[in-house]
Amino acid sequence: MALTVGTAAPGFNTTDTQGNQVSLASLAGKTVILYFYPKDDTPGCTKEACGFRDAYADYQGKDVVVLGVSMDDQASHQKFTEKYNLPFPLLVDSSGVITRAYDVDGGGYSKRVTYVIDGEGKIAKVYQNINTETHARDILADLGL
Numbered sequence: 001m002a003l004t005v006g007t008a009a010p011g012f013n014t015t016d017t018q019g020n021q022v023s024l025a026s027l028a029g030k031t032v033i034l035y036f037y038p039k040d041d042t043p044g045c046t047k048e049a050c051g052f053r054d055a056y057a058d059y060q061g062k063d064v065v066v067l068g069v070s071m072d073d074q075a076s077h078q079k080f081t082e083k084y085n086l087p088f089p090l091l092v093d094s095s096g097v098i099t100r101a102y103d104v105d106g107g108g109y110s111k112r113v114t115y116v117i118d119g120e121g122k123i124a125k126v127y128q129n130i131n132t133e134t135h136a137r138d139i140l141a142d143l144g145l
Contacts, residue, residue, distance in 0.1 A: 002113050002126050003103055009034075009117040010101035016089035017077045022067070024121065031124075032117040033059070033066045033139060036099065036110040040072045040080035040090075044112070044132045049086055051136035056087045058140050063119070069093050070110050114139070 003009075009032075013023040024032070035052070037045040052059075052066050059066055066088040072080070077090040093099050093110070104111040112132075116125035116139065125142065127135070 002128055003115070003123055005123050005126060007123050009115065009121050009123050010098075011121075012091075012098045012101065014098060015074060015092045016067075017074065017081045017086075017092075018089070019074065020089070022089065022091060024117070027065055028121065029119045030063045030065050031119060031143070033064060033114065034069060034102070034117060035067070035114040035135075036069045036102065036104045037112055038106065038109040039070060040076045041083065045070070046084065047132040048112070048130070048135055049080070050084055051133060052088060053084060053086050055136040055140060058145060062145055064143075064145070067091055069098055071096050071099060071108070116143070 009024060011024045016022050037048055039045055049068060068090040071093050073094045074092045081090060096105060099105050099110045104113045112130050114127040115123050118124040
Protein backbone atom coordinates (compact mmCIF):
# COMPACT_ATOMS: atom_id res chain seq x y z
CA MET A 1 0.00 0.00 0.00
CA ALA A 2 1.38 3.39 -0.98
CA LEU A 3 2.30 6.02 1.60
CA THR A 4 -0.42 8.50 2.50
CA VAL A 5 -0.87 12.22 1.97
CA GLY A 6 0.44 14.32 4.85
CA THR A 7 3.20 11.92 5.90
CA ALA A 8 6.87 12.79 5.68
CA ALA A 9 8.44 11.54 2.47
CA PRO A 10 11.26 9.07 3.16
CA GLY A 11 14.67 10.59 2.55
CA PHE A 12 16.92 9.11 -0.08
CA ASN A 13 20.41 9.55 -1.43
CA THR A 14 21.31 7.94 -4.74
CA THR A 15 22.78 8.64 -8.16
CA ASP A 16 20.97 9.72 -11.28
CA THR A 17 21.29 8.93 -14.99
CA GLN A 18 24.58 10.83 -15.25
CA GLY A 19 26.08 9.58 -11.96
CA ASN A 20 25.27 12.78 -10.03
CA GLN A 21 24.31 12.49 -6.37
CA VAL A 22 20.65 13.27 -5.68
CA SER A 23 19.01 13.44 -2.26
CA LEU A 24 15.56 14.49 -1.19
CA ALA A 25 17.13 16.84 1.36
CA SER A 26 18.95 18.72 -1.42
CA LEU A 27 15.58 19.47 -3.03
CA ALA A 28 14.03 21.16 0.03
CA GLY A 29 11.81 24.09 -0.92
CA LYS A 30 10.88 22.58 -4.28
CA THR A 31 7.92 20.45 -5.29
CA VAL A 32 9.20 17.01 -6.27
CA ILE A 33 7.33 14.77 -8.70
CA LEU A 34 8.74 11.35 -7.77
CA TYR A 35 7.34 8.86 -10.22
CA PHE A 36 8.04 5.15 -9.86
CA TYR A 37 7.77 2.88 -12.90
CA PRO A 38 8.46 -0.81 -13.51
CA LYS A 39 11.11 -0.95 -16.26
CA ASP A 40 13.05 1.18 -18.72
CA ASP A 41 12.04 1.01 -22.38
CA THR A 42 8.81 -0.96 -21.99
CA PRO A 43 5.59 0.29 -23.65
CA GLY A 44 3.75 1.81 -20.66
CA CYS A 45 6.89 3.16 -19.04
CA THR A 46 7.98 4.73 -22.31
CA LYS A 47 4.58 6.43 -22.75
CA GLU A 48 4.77 7.78 -19.20
CA ALA A 49 8.38 9.04 -19.55
CA CYS A 50 7.66 10.63 -22.93
CA GLY A 51 4.60 12.31 -21.41
CA PHE A 52 6.83 13.95 -18.80
CA ARG A 53 9.32 14.82 -21.55
CA ASP A 54 6.63 16.46 -23.68
CA ALA A 55 5.22 18.43 -20.72
CA TYR A 56 8.62 19.23 -19.21
CA ALA A 57 8.65 22.87 -20.36
CA ASP A 58 5.45 23.43 -18.36
CA TYR A 59 7.19 22.19 -15.19
CA GLN A 60 10.22 24.45 -15.69
CA GLY A 61 10.58 27.72 -13.78
CA LYS A 62 8.00 26.70 -11.18
CA ASP A 63 10.30 25.14 -8.55
CA VAL A 64 9.13 21.67 -9.64
CA VAL A 65 11.57 18.79 -10.06
CA VAL A 66 10.61 15.66 -12.01
CA LEU A 67 12.42 12.44 -11.04
CA GLY A 68 11.76 8.96 -12.41
CA VAL A 69 12.65 5.90 -10.32
CA SER A 70 12.90 2.25 -11.28
CA MET A 71 15.07 -0.64 -10.19
CA ASP A 72 17.08 -0.50 -13.42
CA ASP A 73 20.79 0.33 -13.26
CA GLN A 74 22.54 3.48 -14.43
CA ALA A 75 23.51 2.03 -17.84
CA SER A 76 19.88 1.11 -18.55
CA HIS A 77 18.74 4.59 -17.47
CA GLN A 78 21.33 6.20 -19.76
CA LYS A 79 20.17 4.19 -22.79
CA PHE A 80 16.50 4.95 -22.03
CA THR A 81 17.25 8.66 -21.56
CA GLU A 82 19.26 8.90 -24.77
CA LYS A 83 16.78 6.90 -26.87
CA TYR A 84 13.83 9.12 -25.90
CA ASN A 85 15.67 12.42 -25.16
CA LEU A 86 14.42 12.58 -21.59
CA PRO A 87 15.28 16.00 -20.09
CA PHE A 88 14.88 14.95 -16.43
CA PRO A 89 16.94 12.58 -14.27
CA LEU A 90 16.13 8.97 -13.61
CA LEU A 91 17.22 7.75 -10.19
CA VAL A 92 19.16 4.54 -9.77
CA ASP A 93 17.50 2.17 -7.31
CA SER A 94 19.02 -1.19 -8.31
CA SER A 95 18.92 -2.41 -4.70
CA GLY A 96 15.27 -1.37 -4.29
CA VAL A 97 15.94 0.70 -1.16
CA ILE A 98 13.94 3.72 -2.39
CA THR A 99 11.22 1.52 -3.88
CA ARG A 100 10.73 -0.25 -0.54
CA ALA A 101 10.90 3.00 1.47
CA TYR A 102 8.03 4.37 -0.63
CA ASP A 103 6.12 1.09 -0.31
CA VAL A 104 5.91 0.44 -4.04
CA ASP A 105 7.85 -2.84 -4.31
CA GLY A 106 6.11 -5.09 -6.79
CA GLY A 107 8.43 -8.04 -6.17
CA GLY A 108 11.59 -7.15 -8.05
CA TYR A 109 10.28 -4.06 -9.79
CA SER A 110 8.75 -0.70 -8.80
CA LYS A 111 4.97 -0.43 -9.02
CA ARG A 112 3.62 2.47 -11.08
CA VAL A 113 2.96 5.07 -8.37
CA THR A 114 3.71 8.80 -8.32
CA TYR A 115 4.23 10.96 -5.25
CA VAL A 116 4.06 14.74 -5.25
CA ILE A 117 6.26 15.92 -2.39
CA ASP A 118 5.90 19.51 -1.21
CA GLY A 119 8.76 21.87 -0.38
CA GLU A 120 8.66 20.82 3.26
CA GLY A 121 9.16 17.16 2.45
CA LYS A 122 5.57 16.03 3.00
CA ILE A 123 3.60 13.89 0.60
CA ALA A 124 1.02 16.20 -0.97
CA LYS A 125 -0.53 13.81 -3.51
CA VAL A 126 -0.41 10.13 -4.42
CA TYR A 127 -1.30 8.75 -7.84
CA GLN A 128 -1.91 5.01 -8.10
CA ASN A 129 -4.35 4.61 -10.99
CA ILE A 130 -2.27 6.15 -13.72
CA ASN A 131 -3.07 6.74 -17.37
CA THR A 132 0.49 6.64 -18.77
CA GLU A 133 -0.43 8.78 -21.77
CA THR A 134 -1.91 11.70 -19.78
CA HIS A 135 -0.22 11.39 -16.38
CA ALA A 136 2.25 14.29 -16.72
CA ARG A 137 -0.53 16.65 -17.86
CA ASP A 138 -2.91 15.35 -15.17
CA ILE A 139 -0.38 16.34 -12.50
CA LEU A 140 0.06 19.80 -14.02
CA ALA A 141 -3.71 20.31 -13.94
CA ASP A 142 -3.97 19.07 -10.33
CA LEU A 143 -1.19 21.44 -9.26
CA GLY A 144 -2.70 24.34 -11.18
CA LEU A 145 0.44 24.83 -13.26
